[in-house]
Amino acid sequence: MSHMNMLEETRCTVCQRSDAGHRTYGKRHFCDEHFAAFSQDTPSLWRAAILAILFAVAPAIGLGIATQFFFPHLQPVSPWAAFILATIPSAAWILIVYRTSRTTGINRSSSLPTLFVAGILVAAAISRPLLFELIGIEAWLGATTAANRFLGDILVHGFFHSFMLYAIVRYLVWQTPMFTRRSDGILYTLSAAWGYAPMLVILTTFNFGQLALQSGSLFVASRVLAYLVPAPIIGFFLGRNRFEDMPVYYLSAGIALAAFLCGLTLYAGTELNNIRLNLAQDGYSPWPGLVFSIVTTMGVLAAVAGLMTRHNSLTRARLHLEA
Amino acid sequence: MTNIISNDRQPAVSDSTRNDRFAGLLAIIISLAAIGLGMLILQRSQSDTWTYENREAGIDGRYPAQWLVDERGDYIVQIRDPRATPFKTQYVLRAMPLSQHSTIRNVLDSLTLQRSTSLSGYRVLNIEERSLGNRSVTEMAFVFVNTDPNPYIERLPIIVLGMDRVIQDGDRAIVVTFMSAKESFNANLPEFEQFMASLEF
Numbered sequence: 097m098s099h100m101n102m103l104e105e106t107r108c109t110v111c112q113r114s115d116a117g118h119r120t121y122g123k124r125h126f127c128d129e130h131f132a133a134f135s136q137d138t139p140s141l142w143r144a145a146i147l148a149i150l151f152a153v154a155p156a157i158g159l160g161i162a163t164q165f166f167f168p169h170l171q172p173v174s175p176w177a178a179f180i181l182a183t184i185p186s187a188a189w190i191l192i193v194y195r196t197s198r199t200t201g202i203n204r205s206s207s208l209p210t211l212f213v214a215g216i217l218v219a220a221a222i223s224r225p226l227l228f229e230l231i232g233i234e235a236w237l238g239a240t241t242a243a244n245r246f247l248g249d250i251l252v253h254g255f256f257h258s259f260m261l262y263a264i265v266r267y268l269v270w271q272t273p274m275f276t277r278r279s280d281g282i283l284y285t286l287s288a289a290w291g292y293a294p295m296l297v298i299l300t301t302f303n304f305g306q307l308a309l310q311s312g313s314l315f316v317a318s319r320v321l322a323y324l325v326p327a328p329i330i331g332f333f334l335g336r337n338r339f340e341d342m343p344v345y346y347l348s349a350g351i352a353l354a355a356f357l358c359g360l361t362l363y364a365g366t367e368l369n370n371i372r373l374n375l376a377q378d379g380y381s382p383w384p385g386l387v388f389s390i391v392t393t394m395g396v397l398a399a400v401a402g403l404m405t406r407h408n409s410l411t412r413a414r415l416h417l418e419a
Numbered sequence: 420m421t422n423i424i425s426n427d428r429q430p431a432v433s434d435s436t437r438n439d440r441f442a443g444l445l446a447i448i449i450s451l452a453a454i455g456l457g458m459l460i461l462q463r464s465q466s467d468t469w470t471y472e473n474r475e476a477g478i479d480g481r482y483p484a485q486w487l488v489d490e491r492g493d494y495i496v497q498i499r500d501p502r503a504t505p506f507k508t509q510y511v512l513r514a515m516p517l518s519q520h521s522t523i524r525n526v527l528d529s530l531t532l533q534r535s536t537s538l539s540g541y542r543v544l545n546i547e548e549r550s551l552g553n554r555s556v557t558e559m560a561f562v563f564v565n566t567d568p569n570p571y572i573e574r575l576p577i578i579v580l581g582m583d584r585v586i587q588d589g590d591r592a593i594v595v596t597f598m599s600a601k602e603s604f605n606a607n608l609p610e611f612e613q614f615m616a617s618l619e620f
Contacts, residue, residue: 235502236464239484240461251460252457337442341438348442348445
């Protein structure tokens with residue numbers, strides 16, 4: 097093997113430098129700086145994610161309760177209300193990440209707003225026109241059986257949205273020196289998703305033309321969470337695969353898991369709202385779907401946070417690195 | 420992948436390993452396959468049909484799945500496509516008594532009289548005798564203008580094309596009516612023909 101090939105093979109997988117130390121993990125080479133950095137935890141990332149989710153659900157729940165108990169006869173309002181409801185958590189996410197990045201270990205990269213805007217553009221220029229207008233997925237799902245709707249939500253909605261979020265991060269930042277930690281996968285995927293999910297919901301609401309304050313606001317929150325669910329999972333799989341060689345099916349398995357949970361949340365978020373009032377009468381309530389979406393999103397975030405923290409701790413212990 | 424060297428002599432994009440490239444390709448293939456499979460399942464479900472049976476009228480047939488069945492009007496059944504916009508494509512089945520002195524033509528005249536007072540711009544376009552399978556059918560094509568009764572809805576009136584097929588069944592005439600917006604009439608006609616072919620009485 098030539099000297100040049102040897103140098104190429106021992107370049108840092110993050111910064112591509114070959115003159116800053118030679119460390120190896122998971123069949124990948126690192127310089128000293130990035131070897132010490134890739135397994136670091138960023139607890140503030142989880143706090144920011146939870147806060148942004150609270151900003152998504154709290155106004156919707158507040159509006160839902162207010163209209164149900166105090167103003168039950170309010171007329172539907174302009175779809176701009178959905179715009180406000182959906183952009184509050186996005187703005188909160190960006191602000192929280194940037195504010196906390198000064199004092200905590202969050203990677204304050206210039207890629208964050210880029211990914212956020214990329215999420216918005218992909219939702220508006222690809223997902224909405226292709227999936228909702230050209231294919232007409234909602235009409236198909238509305239005209240089929242519950243079992244087919246379940247499969248359609250997972251196979252079409254789930255895989256489509258999961259792949260879009262995966263592709264944004266995979267092809268924009270995954271192989272750049274800005275991706276320095278495992279948790280950056282989740283940071284970047286969530287940033288893309290906080291642009292992608294609200295944009296899809298806003299466009300859907302504008303298509304309706306108006307928004308009922310109770311069921312509409314709860315629909316906005318429920319849908320935003322359903323489109324957001326794949327982000328932590330895809331981020332986890334991308335983050336891990338960036339710093340060690342994983343089996344060739346590893347990323348696909350991540351997309352499949354994310355697609356399943358996205359589809360399940362979309363399906364349950366709609367189907368659970370058809371409630372039984374008594375043995376002879378069915379009815380509608382917007383609450384069960386939202387509760388399911390909140391539980392799923394928080395559950396996914398908690399599971400990914402636990403797995404990431406555990407995995408980082410084990411790696412640091414194995415490599416004798418300081419926390 | 421080609422390295423792009425940035426100003427601080429660090430490459431902007433790192434090399435992919437062969438494993439990474441295969442993993443990326445596999446992710447694309449699996450996602451496309453899953454979306455394709457999902458669309459195939461949904462497309463197949465669109466051609467599903469459900470059975471309608473009315474024992475009192477002695478009629479049964481198969482209509483497109485998920486369409487809405489209404490038996491509360493002055494007909495045996497009205498079956499509507501809930502997704503159709505701006506006019507709900509529909510099939511209407513009626514049974515009208517035939518006496519010794521009345522003919523199929525009387526049935527059509529009665530329908531025309533009734534519709535000309537209830538439907539705006541109602542006009543008969545054509546009446547002809549046809550043979551469908553082993554049945555002799557009288558077919559009447561008509562048109563009317565559908566307007567939304569709500570004056571605050573900003574929508575142009577819709578031109579609706581319709582077709583009655585009248586079949587004599589002993590001492591009654593079975594009238595099967597198909598109505599659809601002018602733009603979608605021809606596209607929806609094959610589904611109606613399938614419904615007609617499935618009718619048994």
